[in-house]
Amino acid sequence: MNICIVGLGLLGGSFALGLKQQDQSYNFIGVDSNPNHANRALELEIVNEILPLEQAVVKADLTVLAVPVNALIAMLNPVLDLLPEQATLIDFGSTKELICRVVEKHPKRAQFVAVHPIAGTENSGPDAAFAGLLPQKIMIICDQEKSRPESVKLVESIFRQLDMRLSYMPADSHDLHLAYVSHLSHISSFALGATVLEKEKDEENIFNMAGSGFSSTVRLAKSSPDMWAPIFTQNSRNISAALDSYIRKLQEFKNMIDNQDEAASYELMKKTNEIRRILSGIDPK
Amino acid sequence: MNICIVGLGLLGGSFALGLKQQDQSYNFIGVDSNPNHANRALELEIVNEILPLEQAVVKADLTVLAVPVNALIAMLNPVLDLLPEQATLIDFGSTKELICRVVEKHPKRAQFVAVHPIAGTENSGPDAAFAGLLPQKIMIICDQEKSRPESVKLVESIFRQLDMRLSYMPADSHDLHLAYVSHLSHISSFALGATVLEKEKDEENIFNMAGSGFSSTVRLAKSSPDMWAPIFTQNSRNISAALDSYIRKLQEFKNMIDNQDEAASYELMKKTNEIRRILSGIDPK
Numbered sequence: 001m002n003i004c005i006v007g008l009g010l011l012g013g014s015f016a017l018g019l020k021q022q023d024q025s026y027n028f029i030g031v032d033s034n035p036n037h038a039n040r041a042l043e044l045e046i047v048n049e050i051l052p053l054e055q056a057v058v059k060a061d062l063t064v065l066a067v068p069v070n071a072l073i074a075m076l077n078p079v080l081d082l083l084p085e086q087a088t089l090i091d092f093g094s095t096k097e098l099i100c101r102v103v104e105k106h107p108k109r110a111q112f113v114a115v116h117p118i119a120g121t122e123n124s125g126p127d128a129a130f131a132g133l134l135p136q137k138i139m140i141i142c143d144q145e146k147s148r149p150e151s152v153k154l155v156e157s158i159f160r161q162l163d164m165r166l167s168y169m170p171a172d173s174h175d176l177h178l179a180y181v182s183h184l185s186h187i188s189s190f191a192l193g194a195t196v197l198e199k200e201k202d203e204e205n206i207f208n209m210a211g212s213g214f215s216s217t218v219r220l221a222k223s224s225p226d227m228w229a230p231i232f233t234q235n236s237r238n239i240s241a242a243l244d245s246y247i248r249k250l251q252e253f254k255n256m257i258d259n260q261d262e263a264a265s266y267e268l269m270k271k272t273n274e275i276r277r278i279l280s281g282i283d284p285k
Numbered sequence: 286m287n288i289c290i291v292g293l294g295l296l297g298g299s300f301a302l303g304l305k306q307q308d309q310s311y312n313f314i315g316v317d318s319n320p321n322h323a324n325r326a327l328e329l330e331i332v333n334e335i336l337p338l339e340q341a342v343v344k345a346d347l348t349v350l351a352v353p354v355n356a357l358i359a360m361l362n363p364v365l366d367l368l369p370e371q372a373t374l375i376d377f378g379s380t381k382e383l384i385c386r387v388v389e390k391h392p393k394r395a396q397f398v399a400v401h402p403i404a405g406t407e408n409s410g411p412d413a414a415f416a417g418l419l420p421q422k423i424m425i426i427c428d429q430e431k432s433r434p435e436s437v438k439l440v441e442s443i444f445r446q447l448d449m450r451l452s453y454m455p456a457d458s459h460d461l462h463l464a465y466v467s468h469l470s471h472i473s474s475f476a477l478g479a480t481v482l483e484k485e486k487d488e489e490n491i492f493n494m495a496g497s498g499f500s501s502t503v504r505l506a507k508s509s510p511d512m513w514a515p516i517f518t519q520n521s522r523n524i525s526a527a528l529d530s531y532i533r534k535l536q537e538f539k540n541m542i543d544n545q546d547e548a549a550s551y552e553l554m555k556k557t558n559e560i561r562r563i564l565s566g567i568d569p570k
Binding site: 118119120122137138165167177178180181182184185186187188189190191192193194195196197198199200203205206207208209210211213214215216217218219220221222223225226228229230232233236239240242243244245246247249250251253254256257258260262265266268269270271272273274275276278279 | 403404405407422423450452462463465466467469470471472473474475476477478479480481482483484485488490491492493494495496498499500501502503504505506507508510511513514515517518521524525527528529530531532534535536538539541542543545547550551553554555556557558559560561563564
């Protein structure tokens with residue numbers, strides 16, 4: 001089976017490496033607009049060959065678009081145009097509503113399955129890819145009733161081969177949940193990093209004091225702006241609402257601190273400690 | 286040498302365990318107002334014996350106060366009253382300005398050295414303690430000119446034995462820096478956890494989607510309110526200013542997203558990526 005991967009970064013590369021570990025029979029055809037990434041993916045044996053997009057898609061049984069969501073929007077319809085009749089197309093975009101909307105009227109819509117692996121690190125590019133990224137993580141499949149059953153079955157069987165857990169939801173619910181649980185985390189982390197960088201001109205101070213929890217809270221501020229800026233644009237309505245709630249919560253917390261209302265801030269923290277129990281399956285430490 | 290540790294939690298316990306690993310000759314006397322913690326610390330061999338505060342302090346060459354900062358304020362002067370003439374007192378509080386102020390006029394002020402180890406986890410209690418917490422971390426020593434040279438030398442030699450890196454600063458600078466690099470991280474994390482818990486009534490959703498960076502950003506929201514509520518009160522002025530800057534930055538970010546100004550949000554993130562280089566010594570991944 002030929003699998004074409006467009007975008008040989010963290011997600012695309014980890015998908016290929018993870019699948020190779022399970023099954024040697026796949027042939028991976030890589031496509032990347034950055035020739036350095038394409039060469040590096042060959043060197044790292046992420047893919048078996050590199051081809052131009054047009055040649056790769058017509059040769060593949062499954063094409064995976066693992067590029068930033070702005071590139072996805074531009075690419076989805078032209079790639080569907082090229083897609084052979086028996087083939088399936090998926091994308092790994094972190095937004096789903098707009099992506100599903102732009103392909104809505106395409107005659108080959110049913111050959112497309114909109115998915116999103118809930119996995120990532122703050123690193124990017126082929127060197128960031130590793131076989132263990134996707135196994136045991138959630139793969140969300142959106143609006144599966146708009147895809148033909150053979151295509152859904154194919155991708156389900158591949159994700160199961162990768163030992164992923166499948167979850168199904170409408171594209172609009174996906175974007176709403178992700179705004180809170182993923183996109184907001186990235187914004188809070190970037191804003192924290194920016195605030196500290198502006199205040200602490202002496203980098204030595206940041207480095208020395210970062211032991212106190214700063215480095216984990218700010219980890220996501222190392223993430224790629226190329227990936228995240230278009231996500232924030234495409235999911236702006238949900239993210240804006242999430243940010244309003246977050247800013248209101250911070251303001252509420254600040255009022256407690258300003259008023260030295262220790263009982264109230266204690267209560268807010270005690271209630272939020274609940275997150276430990278909820279996350280214990282993920283991060284038991 | 287007898288070392289009395291008041292508060293057998295994460296920091297007090299890790300200090301004893303770390304030091305024991307370097308040097309078997311210390312005798313650790315434990316004090317804890319919670320008898321379960323005291324017993325557990327004996328079981329875990331964190332301390333060699335448990336005594337009431339009054340008996341422990343008079344027997345010790347060095348007394349370490351490793352309790353929440355509200356308990357510290359209440360305890361500092363009475364413990365200094367008890368302190369033998371040749372002995373030294375230190376505290377591990379996360380705030381330093383008020384702590385130094387309350388002992389300012391005490392006749393034994395010079396026997397007290399105000400320190401703060403820049404290390405911690407989101408866990409608390411004797412079971413959270415481990416020998417590796419303090420080695421290679423920063424120990425900040427505040428207002429050391431107000432302590433007698435023998436006491437400063439004693440604690441410096443112990444911290445070096447623990448392989449800690451020493452840093453010196455005035456108590457007010459300490460509180461200002463920590464507001465940004467530590468206290469703000471905790472508040473942003475608690476506020477994020479509270480926002481998501483309010484929005485996502487279905488815990489399954491949080492658990493399933495937390496892969497996307499949420500768990501590291503929210504890790505500090507598992508921290509102990511008993512420890513943090515009084516820190517926020519004692520450092521409220523600096524924290525309030527830090528929170529104002531943070532909320533302004535979030536609002537600025539939100540405006541970019543609302544206006545779909547991708548170039549501006551890209552630029553903000555690109556600049557903040559600088560944090561990767563600064564933290565690379567701490568968290569090279």
